[in-house]
Amino acid sequence: MAIRKFGPVVALLACAAPAFAEAAPKEKEVWITIGSDALEPARASFKEKGLVALPAPALEKGGVAALRVPESQLEKLAEAMHDKLNRCAGFMAHDSEAQARAAVEGTSAPQALASLVSYTLNNSASVNVMLGGVQELNIRNTINSLSTSWTSRRYNQQGGADAATWLKNQWTTIANGRSDVQVAFFTHTSTVSPQPSVIATITGTTHPNEVVVIGGHLDSINTGGSTLSAPGADDDASGVASLTEAFRVAMANGYKPARTVKFMAYAAEEVGLKGSADIAAWHVTNGVNVVGVLQLDMTNYKGSSYDFAMVTDNTNAAQNSFVTSLISTYQPTMTYTNISCGYGCSDHASWHARGFATSMPFEATMSTSNPYIHSANDTLTNSTNSNASNSVKFSKLAVSFLGELAKGATTGNTPPPVDSGGGGGTINTATYDATLKAPRCTAAGAGCDSGSLLNGRGGLGPEVNKPNTINASCTDGASGTYHSDESNDRLKVATTDGTNLAAGKQVTVTATVWAYSASSDTLDLYYTANASSPSWTLIGSYKPSGSGVQTITANYTLPAGANQAIRANFRYQGSAGTCTTGSYDDRDDLIFSVQ
Template identity: 45%
Template sequence: MPTLTLTRLSAALGGMLLSAAAAHATPVWITLGDTALKQLQRIDTSATAQYSTTIDAGKAADGAVRRETVHVVEIDDSRLGELAHAVHHARGHGPGYIVHDSFDDARQALQPVPAAVAKRAALTAYTVSNAPQINTWLQQLQASNIVGTITSLSGFTNRYYTTSHGVAASDWLALQWKQLAGSRADIAVEQFAHTGFPQKSVILTIRGSDPAAGTIVLGGHLDSTVGRTTENTRSPGADDDASGIASLTEALRVLLANDYRPKRTIKFVGYAAEEAGLLGSKAIAKQFRAQNANVVGVLQLDMTNYKGDPKDIYLITDYTNAAQNTYLTNLAKTYLPELSIGTSQCGYACSDHASWNAQGYPASFPFEADQNDSPTIHTVNDTLENSDRQANHALKFGKLALAYAVDLGGDASTAVKH
């Protein structure tokens, strides 16, 4: 038997590992914009668009309609983490793509929302109600509680959607929200199981007194990544997006501590697998659309604890609802006049609000910065120490979320327009 030299043995083993990796790689279809496509082609020079079209990306700050070219591409799923990491560093947001079940599914996702769906979404009256309890409740939010939630979530080895730690993080969040809900019969906490990966989304529902008034959804993603993430890769994800979950959880705590009972049904959601192509939110939003659910507003909190630019909150204007964005600005002026509000853009599929927007639901995305968001995103250095250690920036988003939930949710003394 001939003897292998060390070099030849190394080459042989390397080839075996590459073959094994290739054998486990699964082709998937994704939709992505121009910026993400350029990043993908740097990673995989063979990547080509199988279908391209120009879609409505919302309105710019001056009211002009924005359009963006979006592409359908087939790639190996083993490259998705690397792509999300590249997009995040190229434009400050991610993942920048949406994963689909097939070419037909991907192509269908780029078709315009049916006119009847768009018309229904335009019926919501976004009028600030000046609910008297909001100002009182806003004073009850505490940054220290946000620090506690960020610390707990970032303490998991990672929260990646395929790992045992990602599963445990979902279980932990479900338990926290169940404890906040206590014994209230009008509140339910469930874990939404997904096909193809073990991490579950978490959904807390406060059942409204008037089912015909519709539903409000407030969400953030519970997973984390550093690009190529495996079982024991360290990925704290303190800002991305433990901060968003923490801001929402503190708003939820105050609502329930005051025994808030809305007219509209309100759902708080911790989405699974955002970093892998909006998988969790896509499945949930598609289910809501299939059930013809009347969702009157969606608020996404993804990265809330790094103040990299002069203004306090930046409303993303692409792939969001202009009327609801104006409403959020007016909410801040009414209840949080100390905050300065700006606008920014983040491109195609930059967070979970895009899943709801694609289904024709009005969605908004208040973000932590404009051009200078946290530089440690998707690294082992995305820790509380490298954002706002006291979570005072994240507190602003928690307050906005509470004002949004109560003002739009209504109560027994507040008329809700259908």
């Protein structure tokens, strides 16, 4: 079966293997993935500088290539990406060949979570309070501290570690002892040490298992050499300062989000997004339901007539529309345009590669971006007349993002409903029911969402509590590779009118799957009125529109029954069934309460 499905890929890997079967290299080598469009410009840059040529890719697919390079070449590669393509980083570093190959196999993923969050704007009272508190001087002071206190914030130098300690102390002071707020280091592997990432977490009041992330990168680089000054005022002290001010005004106004909010300052972005890749992988492995990610990388240089440039590649289209609606609503005088920045251009790409909804508003178009970055001249003086006026609008965008996606309220305001439809009901997030052995929402609401509990298939990928079928009645197929072959990753059921789940109500089932082939794969959706003793009724069988992450929806009417369930049977070929036997097939259930 595996040969039948993967014959051409196996042959490709076999051809590539001899290039990497030589004796151990003289210096440490690392695996990277890079956009195919960047290979020739990078090779040209290396040739101009008299450097050892980049090797041929070991695997190339969907516009992305995997290759192994000496670790010492990473900074030169970053320099080439900046000089030739105006990209920051522009590649992703990986701990192993397997990770690099998996990244190549997963590059065709379309939008994964677009329909799983209701992007409503209904929290203006709290958002406006926080917007009114944003102060340019605070942002400026943070940029100054990060860009002048150390010669460089390089990930592998003491200045990088010291900057992380300083920021952690700043955020701890801002948190002011609140019991629902934690500030901590995220310690990375030896490839990133000694610089840790820094994470400030505000635990959600009603939906703590749903997470909103706002991030920027802490490290800096001078591509001319590791001993040269790298103040990194715009890249990316400005982004870290912008999100720090958003965190400060949230704390100053007693903001308590319904969903958990995490503010992140990533280590080692400049050498292949290493810090954010570790963190995104951790969230997948631990089944954390991240509902949205906003990346702030360079916010204080106005090179374009537009106030924001929305990155459209390796981001989520639905969330991007939400972000632009935030601009139009809360900063109506600001303008925006769309740009693409290429593969791996900032930390949002790490989250996107893991299937999370991401957005990155940038300070300029690529052709008008800051010419001083990655050099000793990336100073506050060369950003916006020695002040942080351009970053203010990004802090305000971060405030509106957390206020409208995480919901909740500032002191004295009433929290709006979370994920509300027309009737204002709540979409509940499932937890694992150890008795029925499947994800379950026990509370009444407008819907039930499995979150990340189903992500993967059996022993392939991070699926927890496998097989996640009622009474473990149907095991998963064991063939293939995570996010190369078939898997159910998420299930959601919700009323179409936003009122609570009740007999006679029409509901929409939203299934997120990883498809191997649009022609060979099929999703069978079923429902039962009694989860404790299921008798399954077919809703329908549906074909994915392509390979990679796909979202499939179907409607049906709820029968009578207090404890109901849906089943997703995702199969490679074969016929419809509640528990097909193919070795690539995946079945998952979701149990929910009905009034």
